[in-house]
Amino acid sequence: MEMTVRAATSDDVDLLAKVAANDGYPWKRVLTPEYFLSRMSKRERFFILDWNLYTVGGRVNTIGYISLTNVITKEPSNIMFLDSEEVANFPKASKIHYLSVDESYQEQGFGKQLVEHMLEQARLKRKKYLYVFTPQKNRNAIGFYLHLDFLIQGTYPNKYGPQDHGILLSKAI
């Protein structure tokens, strides 16, 4: 069984939208191919985890994807940080924007593999932190990141809508 993580291109936006629709989390925003295209044009880098069922000319199943933004502009000041040192370190950080594993492939180590790929990418860029926002109500994702030794750094009130707060987690690289 061969797994590969590869950089996504604009040719992959349909695949990204398909995985997003099948990851089991009820994203409010519709993650359409056009949306992914617009994120790519803003220099967000997407990586896809493929499962090559056959090594020669075979079928390829897309398991999941992750995206990384390196350009850290100032995050809104109403984030309630537990550690103000973390704010000072933002320029040295990379941010996971999206992470999604097709529901039928979850709980098999693929999400972890994608995060490890991101850690490697950030390391190559000499970043010191990897951070991510996730909805407070997404207990599954929070549990997942905590299990991967991310630490909760603070809350971003109403990030995703009224009473829909964001939780900031980060991991030192």
Ligand SMILES: CC(C)(COP(=O)(O)OP(=O)(O)OC[C@H]1O[C@@H](n2cnc3c(N)ncnc32)[C@H](O)[C@@H]1OP(=O)(O)O)[C@@H](O)C(=O)NCCC(=O)NCCS
């Ligand atoms: C969150 C998500 C990416 C996890 O992917 P996954 O492939 O199922 O996770 P993995 O199988 O790689 O899990 C890696 C480790 O975390 C653990 N883990 C996973 N979910 C966990 C949870 N909710 N609580 C505690 N530990 C958890 C696993 O047991 C595994 O542990 P191990 O390495 O010791 O065996 C996936 O559930 C998903 O796509 N959810 C919907 C989209 C989403 O919420 N994205 C994140 C928003 S930023």
